[in-house]
Amino acid sequence: MSASLTIAGSGRPPAPAVSESAAGPIIAGVLILALFFGVLGGWAALAPLNAAVVADGIVTVEGSRKPVQHLEGGIVGSIGISDGAFVHAGATLMTLDDTTARAQYDIYFQQLALARAMEARLTAELNGSSEITFPDELLASDAPYVLQTIASQRDEFSARNDSLLGARDILLRRVDQLREQAKGSTSTRLSYEEQLASLAAERGRLDKLLKAGLATRGRVSDLERSMADVQGRLGAVAAEDSSNDQKIAEIEQQINQLGRDRQSEVAEALATTQSKILEIVPRLQDAQSRLERSIIRAPADGRIVGLAVHAAGAVVQPGQVLLEIVPEKATLVVEARIRVEDISELRAGMPAELRFSSFKQHVSPLIRGAVLQVSADRITDERTLAVFYKAMIEVDPKDLADHPEIALHAGMGATVLVTTEQRTALDYLLSPLVANFDRAFKQR
Structure with a gap:
């Protein structure tokens, strides 16, 4: 059978037919292309x-690294770390020379110790206590200056008490003397009063005798002069008694004034001392902070980076970043x-x-x-x-x-x-x- 066909009325030669052997590869190629583009499209879509x-x-x-700085700066005393070292919070990184800071701290500490001891002594004087009650922080200290200050304030407390008691004793002895004199005056006054009573009785008898003509007028005059003399002496004794009473009152007033003057003096000194304490305390706290800052400590756990000083004697400027700590956790x-x-x-x-x-x-x-x-x-x-x-x-x-x-x-x-x-x-x-x-x- 012929594989060619004739198209009626076309006048053209017939087209060659596709062989069955060529159709298979074409279909396979089309399927491969369809599969490729299908997979590609699916991939692109998904x-x-x-x-x-x-x-x-x-x-x-x-939160960034933690810089370590120093507020005042100073001279490096020692360095105990190196770059890359791991440190715990609070560990000593380095120290600065603390000579000046310690000297200032010692000055203010001694001033405060003295002021506190004086305050305790003056309070005891003001309250009339027999002994001083010192603050616990002074009693707990074994610093030589504190011990010396406590001893000196105790000595001064005793000396001032003795002085006040001595002044009072002098005045009290004077009062006792005046009262003894008053007792003697009382005896004298009683004696004069008895004499005057006796003379008055004798005068009564003389008056009767004088009327009877048995006594002379001269005798009566002598008796009257004796009575006047005794009355004068009795008046002098009364005046002396009044003077003694006045002196005793004045001395007792002086004794009371001694106490008031001492109280006023102590109260004024106590107020001045307490005012001084208020001035010293913040200065001491500042000096203590400076002293504590001479020991530079790690603010957090971490590793040291950027160590800027490496030897003792280096000068640190105020606010200079000495190192940074990278927190480990x-x-x-x-x-x-x-x-x-x-x-x-x-x-x-x-x-x-x-x-x-x-x-x-x-x-x-x-x-x-x-x-x-x-x-x-x-x-x-x-x-x-x-x-x-x-x-x-x-x-x-x-x-x-x-x-x-x-x-x-x-x-x-x-x-x-x-x-x-x-x-x-x-x-x-x-x-x-x-x-x-x-x-x-x-x-x-």
């Missing part, structure tokens, strides 16, 4: 190809520099992936993370004048724990990929076409 902001960053400590974050043109796509909470450049590419996997915060304004690098936004990226601790070969340290470099849009490969390929169609259909 494969994630997310949009992301890419930035470089550095591993840093959340602080949370590590990645500080990334975001380009200005990418900032509109970035916000806190977005997922991120991080690759750390300190490890080999095949060793360093992508570690998940999230954007913690983005700076509110752009930042200019003073050295390079580059403009950027700062973003803090938190490393997922669970994901990091799944990769024990990744050990993060402050200062490591990192590449940050912040996912800004979830999309597939097909979305990526079709988005320009869709955008062009959208723009074309909206044009007039």
Whole structure:
């Protein structure tokens, strides 16, 4: 049978027929192409190809390093650490020469010890106590100056009490003398009164005798003169008694005045002493703080970096950063520099992936993370004048724990990929076409 056909009325020669042997490869090729484009289309429709902001960053400590400075500065006395050493909070890092600070502290300490001891002594005098009650901090101290001060205040307390008692005793003895004199005057007065009574009785008898003519007028005159003399002496005794009473009252007033004067003197001295204490206490506290600051201690657990002084005798300027401590247990974050043109796509909470450049590419996997915060304004690098936004990226601790070969340290470099849009490969390929169609259909 002939394989050619004649088309009626065409006037053309018949087309060659497709052989059965050639049809198989064609169908297979079509199926392969269909399968390829089908798989490619399925992959493009399903494969994630997310949009992301890419930035470089550095591993840093959340809250940054802790600088160690000294307020006043001074001369380094000793250094007990080195760069890279691990220290615990409160550990001594270095000491400064404390000669001046200790001298000031000793001066104010001695002034306060003396003022406190004087306050205790004056309080005891004011209250009329028999002994001084010193503050516990003075009694607990074994400093020679404090012991000497306590002893001297006790001696002064005894001396002042003895002086006051001595002055009172002198006045009291004078009162006793006057009262003894008053007792003698009383006896004299009674004697004179008896004499006067006797003379008066004799005068009565003489008057009777005179009327009877048995006595002379001269005898009566002599008796009257004797009576007048006794009355004069009796008046003198009365005047002396009055004078003694007045003297006793004056002396008793002096005794009372001694106590009042002493109380007034002590109260004034106590007020002055307490005022002085109020002035000394803050000065002593400041001197103590200066002395304590001569021992520079670690503010937190961590490793020492950037040690600026290395030998005793070095001069430290006020406020100079002596070293920095990187907290060992602080949370590590990645500080990334975001380009200005990418900032509109970035916000806190977005997922991120991080690759750390300190490890080999095949060793360093992508570690998940999230954007913690983005700076509110752009930042200019003073050295390079580059403009950027700062973003803090938190490393997922669970994901990091799944990769024990990744050990993060402050200062490591990192590449940050912040996912800004979830999309597939097909979305990526079709988005320009869709955008062009959208723009074309909206044009007039």
